[in-house]
Amino acid sequence: xxxxxxxxxxxxxxxxxxxxxxxxxxxxxxxxxxxxxxxxxxxxxxxxxxxxxxxxxxxxxxxxxxxxxxxxxxxxxxxxxxxxxxxxxxxxxxxxxxxxxxxxxxxxxxxxxxxxxxxxxxxxxxxxxxxxxxxxxxxxxxxxxxxxxxxxxxxxxxxxxxxxxxxxxxxxxxxxxxxxxxxxxxxxxxxxxxxxxxxxxxxxxxxxxxx
Amino acid sequence: xxxxxxxxxxxxxxxxxxxxxxxxxxxxxxxxxxxxxxxxxxxxxxxxxxxxxxxxxxxxxxxxxxxxxxxxxxxxxxxxxxxxxxxxxxxxxxxxxxxxxxxxxxxxxxxxxxxxxxxxxxxxxxxxxxxxxxxxxxxxxxxxxxxxxxxxxxxxxxxxxxxxxxxxxxxxxxxxxxxxxxxxxxxxxxxxxxxxxxxxxxxxxxxxxxxxxxxxxxxxxxxxxxxxxxxxxxxxxxxxxxxxxxxxxxxxxxxxxxxxxxxxxxxxxxxxxxxxxxxxxxxxxxxxxxxxxxxxxxxxxxxxxxxxxxxx
Numbered sequence: 001x002x003x004x005x006x007x008x009x010x011x012x013x014x015x016x017x018x019x020x021x022x023x024x025x026x027x028x029x030x031x032x033x034x035x036x037x038x039x040x041x042x043x044x045x046x047x048x049x050x051x052x053x054x055x056x057x058x059x060x061x062x063x064x065x066x067x068x069x070x071x072x073x074x075x076x077x078x079x080x081x082x083x084x085x086x087x088x089x090x091x092x093x094x095x096x097x098x099x100x101x102x103x104x105x106x107x108x109x110x111x112x113x114x115x116x117x118x119x120x121x122x123x124x125x126x127x128x129x130x131x132x133x134x135x136x137x138x139x140x141x142x143x144x145x146x147x148x149x150x151x152x153x154x155x156x157x158x159x160x161x162x163x164x165x166x167x168x169x170x171x172x173x174x175x176x177x178x179x180x181x182x183x184x185x186x187x188x189x190x191x192x193x194x195x196x197x198x199x200x201x202x203x204x205x206x207x208x209x210x211x
Numbered sequence: 212x213x214x215x216x217x218x219x220x221x222x223x224x225x226x227x228x229x230x231x232x233x234x235x236x237x238x239x240x241x242x243x244x245x246x247x248x249x250x251x252x253x254x255x256x257x258x259x260x261x262x263x264x265x266x267x268x269x270x271x272x273x274x275x276x277x278x279x280x281x282x283x284x285x286x287x288x289x290x291x292x293x294x295x296x297x298x299x300x301x302x303x304x305x306x307x308x309x310x311x312x313x314x315x316x317x318x319x320x321x322x323x324x325x326x327x328x329x330x331x332x333x334x335x336x337x338x339x340x341x342x343x344x345x346x347x348x349x350x351x352x353x354x355x356x357x358x359x360x361x362x363x364x365x366x367x368x369x370x371x372x373x374x375x376x377x378x379x380x381x382x383x384x385x386x387x388x389x390x391x392x393x394x395x396x397x398x399x400x401x402x403x404x405x406x407x408x409x410x411x412x413x414x415x416x417x418x419x420x421x422x423x424x425x426x427x428x429x430x431x432x433x434x435x436x437x438x439x440x441x442x443x444x445x446x447x448x449x450x451x452x453x454x455x456x457x458x459x460x461x462x463x464x465x466x467x468x469x470x471x472x473x474x475x476x477x478x479x480x481x482x483x484x485x486x487x488x489x490x491x492x493x494x495x496x497x498x499x500x501x502x503x504x505x506x507x508x509x510x511x512x513x514x515x516x517x518x519x520x521x522x523x
Contacts, residue, residue: 108489108490108510108511109489109490111440111458111459129357129388129389129407132407132441133357133389133407134458134491135252135294135296135312135339135341136339136357138250138268139268139293139294139312
């Protein structure tokens with residue numbers, strides 16, 4: 001028993017990184033803003049780590065370059081992601097990671113829609129509604145969320161470049177190794193309360209489930 | 212005078228500048244800070260204009276009183292488990308309602324000496340409640356939220372507690388997604404609601420407006436295709452103009468054009484203001500004093516004051 005929702009995910013090879021082809025600027029004003037394209041948006045989110053595994057969302061094919069739609073003229077981005085399993089309770093967390101990363105990376109004029117790929121999740125409509133309600137997104141980014149049945153772990157997002165993890169009891173070793181893959185956990189208080197500050201990690205995690 | 216609230220945890224009081232109406236028409240007279248510890252989501256002046264209530268994501272509602280040129284926090288209402296999203300005074304200023312992400316609506320009685328007593332906790336909503344609004348002159352409360360419904364609440368005189376009299380949901384031609392806001396016309400017999408489903412809906416009641424007997428509300432018409440993204444705010448002016456604000460950065464104005472026709476009311480768009488702001492427009496509100504002055508607030512960090520120069 002590992003306690004993970006998808007214990008054995010299929011891992012795919014990462015796509016080769018290719019430099020973005022910048023259109024020749026001979027006829028253009030060098031100060032004119034360069035349009036944001038699909039690859040640029042994909043580059044912002046491809047390395048977000050899956051909450052359960054030390055793999056990136058790209059390696060798990062949760063997101064692909066083709067799942068990113070960009071309309072620079074209308075300042076609109078849509079990301080459609082595919083959870084690894086249909087009932088994955090991490091879907092909201094993954095969607096939030098993508099949303100927060102894009103909020104921080106794209107110019108503020110951009111409107112972003114994050115949706116689960118149709119037919120890939122049991123509670124698709126509920127996940128999509130949650131991911132696109134800006135008050136819910138803000139609430140998830142701030143408050144510790146109690147986890148599911150028998151949960152002993154609460155995670156919450158903190159200030160911008162970091163997040164904190166509270167009240168870890170009965171910590172599952174797989175989850176621990178995921179956390180350690182980001183940065184070693186340091187004990188901050190005696191009462192089983194751990195505090196992890198992960199600077200530079202640009203994802204957002206609100207909840208993990210452990211047995 | 213205008214109050215604005217923000218994700219920067221402050222409330223600002225703005226006043227028209229009597230000496231320079233052209234180049235510097237509004238001045239920030241006061242900044243209400245160091246009280247709320249998170250986003251201040253909404254604020255409401257009491258009917259007398261003497262008190263300001265502010266609802267915050269820090270789970271509290273603060274009551275402010277003007278003392279000279281300054282504003283003092285005279286009461287803090289605690290009780291909600293998490294984010295308070297909206298606050299509303301009833302027409303006489305004797306009751307206050309608040310709602311929260313904790314799915315509940317609280318009714319507070321305003322007592323002398325700035326005391327506030329919780330008289331009822333209403334738990335009918337199944338998801339976060341986005342807005343509460345009292346009827347313009349009856350003690351009937353309306354709430355709406357993430358569960359796609361609008362609920363109507365009143366004091367049951369027999370049991371002396373508040374109860375839900377009506378729920379307007381998809382089955383009554385209601386909204387198919389989060390209902391973000393609602394507003395009444397000045398006669399109090401019509402209500403407009405706005406939603407994440409990109410529609411505005413007009414509701415009406417035929418009942419007597421004396422508060423003796425409850426008259427149910429029914430759907431009158433739906434305005435679709437008026438905004439491209441979530442409609443966050445709606446406000447009906449005393450002159451009958453509905454203003455709407457949305458995540459498509461636009462403001463729209465609507466007015467009734469039915470002239471009492473038998474087919475029921477129909478509304479036409481008076482004005483489309485694309486790119487009213489650089490980002491989502493979160494709120495619109497008409498002035499209670501100057502009929503054609505509209506304030507809008509946005510994620511771009513600005514408040515804009517608009518004047519409607521002509522009515523058709």
